[in-house]
Amino acid sequence: MQSILSYATVGENASPEHAEVVPITIFVAVLCLCLVIGHLLEENRWVNESITAIFIGGVTGILILVLRKGKSSHLLRFSEELFFIYLLPPIIFNAGFQVKKKQFFQNFITIMLFGVVGVFISTVIISLGSWWLFPKLGFVGLTPREYLAVGTIFSATDSVCTLQVLQQDETPLLYSIVFGEGVVNDATSVVLFNAIQKMDVSKIDSQTILSVIRSFLYLFSTSTALGIGVGLLTSLVLKTLYFGKHSSIRELAMMVLMAYLSYMLSELLKLSGILTVFFCGIVMSHYSWHNVTESSRITARHVFAMLSFVAETFIFLYVGMDTFDMEKWRMTKLSFGTSLGIYSTIVFLILVGRAVFVFPLSTFSNFMNRNKTSPLTFKQQTVIWWAGLMRGAVSIALAFKQFTYSGVTLNPINATMITNTIIVVLFTTLTKPLVNYLITHGMRNQNNHGAGEGGEQPRSPKDDVVLPLLSFDESASANMQIARDNFSMLMDRPVYTIHHYWRRFDNAYMRPIFGGPRHNPSEC
């Protein structure tokens, strides 16, 4: 446990076997406190769970700092292992499991443009921008590889926060695009970050760029295939063996373990675990979920949501606690002005990097879907631009991976980059309610427009007992309806056509094998 939960004991006389108990106890207690305060502030528009967690983390950090007489504020050293092996998989799996598949696949092209091409563009802008501007501010010493890493670190949006900014029932189209982008973006950033670690930065020519793109495409397709494969295997096992006959506990354990296995297998094969577990989540909610007993369905939904929720809260708590990590602050030898200059530069580059791809790609996406009833308006594009500005856990994890060794660094430049990342994440997260307000304000006129597009009556993702049992069929039949009614338009609307044929294929071959309710053939 030393390396994932490395700790600095609070008391001097703590016995070695109890050394680990102290940080875990404090973390669990503070998590409980976050839950209670988050609940009490639920109706407050300006505060949310992540801000609460950051704030409580900060207060805890200060308390520990005072107790230790200014030595250090963190109980646990950050480790990418803790993050990438334990905290990230449940968050991403839950995203896949709860995503509205219909809308996700209808906007698939747009999502991919933003999530994949967007990250490439944003990385280039931020890398070049920081390479050009950092030395002007008096901050030198980063290698070319590090500039590229900075580009990917600050291109990873926070898909978790996005869920809290946009309301699924107010703006279903934007919600699905921004959320879908967030998930694909997480995966792309991590894959790109790893590609940059391996690439030869001494000579960057078209050959190198082509090889990065090629290795990216390979990773993307194999990771997706693995996730779908594991998901289908789980569905098949659950359907064939019908665990529920003897025990619903086994079904649940099977789903949880197989989901985790998909992630670990993907990491083992050096693929993108995020993408794998995301698609595994989609397949499991589409097939496996229908093969289990009703109690397991309810439990599965809630367990995945709970694990994801706790993991997120934990991450924000950690970020808050790490803000007052005095060791790193003392190590950065820059003046307050220079530091402020660097933060502003990064935020500015994030703004520009995102603008540069959102508006052109939206136009391109509108051109591709030119027969769609409603293209993305300029106002909607602006919202997409704004909503994706938050930086979160993935940025922090990548920054720690790049600039520290198991959460520790003795290099002033590296320490500066860590504090920079934390400040940017804090700043973007804390301004979120403002973004939220602007979006809600800006979108009020668009409401009917957006809702008309989404079609389906939306629900809160939390707290639904009976509704999840319907959500899959409802989208299928609604879609079928659209496909049939607009048969004349099918040729002009490739996405709908693909979706229509997929539905037929799904009903005729996939569902009978892997599970899920079948529709009346007359409907097709």
Add this chain to the structure above:
Amino acid sequence: MQSILSYATVGENASPEHAEVVPITIFVAVLCLCLVIGHLLEENRWVNESITAIFIGGVTGILILVLRKGKSSHLLRFSEELFFIYLLPPIIFNAGFQVKKKQFFQNFITIMLFGVVGVFISTVIISLGSWWLFPKLGFVGLTPREYLAVGTIFSATDSVCTLQVLQQDETPLLYSIVFGEGVVNDATSVVLFNAIQKMDVSKIDSQTILSVIRSFLYLFSTSTALGIGVGLLTSLVLKTLYFGKHSSIRELAMMVLMAYLSYMLSELLKLSGILTVFFCGIVMSHYSWHNVTESSRITARHVFAMLSFVAETFIFLYVGMDTFDMEKWRMTKLSFGTSLGIYSTIVFLILVGRAVFVFPLSTFSNFMNRNKTSPLTFKQQTVIWWAGLMRGAVSIALAFKQFTYSGVTLNPINATMITNTIIVVLFTTLTKPLVNYLITHGMRNQNNHGAGEGGEQPRSPKDDVVLPLLSFDESASANMQIARDNFSMLMDRPVYTIHHYWRRFDNAYMRPIFGGPRHNPSEC
């Protein structure tokens, strides 16, 4: 993570960041395999989940051994931290959460006699026996403290296995006694083991024994109070704030985190986490569970059962894998005959140690409950004796704690004690189906007798969606009925009297504050 999941990398060229991924992936994959095979063998009387897990663990161990050309069979080094901080809490909490409170408290005196006094007697017998017999077999070198540790190690019964041996619907009385004893026994063994670590073994007089008993009583009462306190606090928070209003996810997270917090807090205060979390489970199922939304109730039951199930399977898998740990086998320098002699001696001592307390204490318990309709017959006493012979995870964990340093030992005597423990656990677990058969055979005539005592219609602990929602009231009202009908007998039956007044107090004061359904006052 190094110390909980210390691993030996399979390939030589595994990168450091991937080193941890390999053992986790293999463990998760093998766990999935156990689930599938366990399901397929469900109807087989002679094989069960734990035997399957041990067997698969063994096969995996051999495979790894072959792949590594005989170097070592384990992927993970055993660590008491992994066991005591992560695996044990969910198992014990689930035991408390799912226990039939009515029967547990009705047989409270008997359970305490077996679980507390029994462990003391058994420890003395096994310690003295091994101190007398081991040197005769040519096995010398253990210190007095180690002999005492051996006594507690082999006095810890396997409460997990017990659940699989006795059928709650066939023998409710025996089930509740043996299961209740198992939980109290786990706690007593651990507390006693820790007391022995601290005690001065150089002069064992009545003073020392008295101080052990005093410290035991202190630990027992404070641990129980802490568990009840945390459970009540959780109930109060859930009832007052009504989390379900906004999100059922928070309720669930709150229950899981508070349960875990009770365990960690208890460990932090150097109390018995097992006892604390067990009573926390009882209080939570009695009050907290009634304060959450229906979906959270279903989810809570299944999540706790699933976590406990996975943790158990993991432990047995580990035991199987460790059986072929060649390093330890090579280190024990004893001949096959001597080793066999030691195993037989330990099994013999376990048999004697258990007989010495079960029969006298049963007689004493019958005397205490002399007005009870049915005392424990000799046949039932024999079943209790047999059923508690299995040794399991707690024994292994204590043995590793006593005889290794983070799972590693270089001392031949210590290595021998580890292999002894594993062999005894394997032997007692593998003969379980036989015990099972004998009990079922022996008890067939006692069925009606036993069921008549239990009163309430029992259910399978697994797979119940709607039933858990009833279980608490049903026992309450059934009990009320008994209490009212037998008012004339109340003075003769102290346990019933206590139970009756407790119910009145519970209905009048506790439930209105902490939650749970209230009964019609006219019934009292």
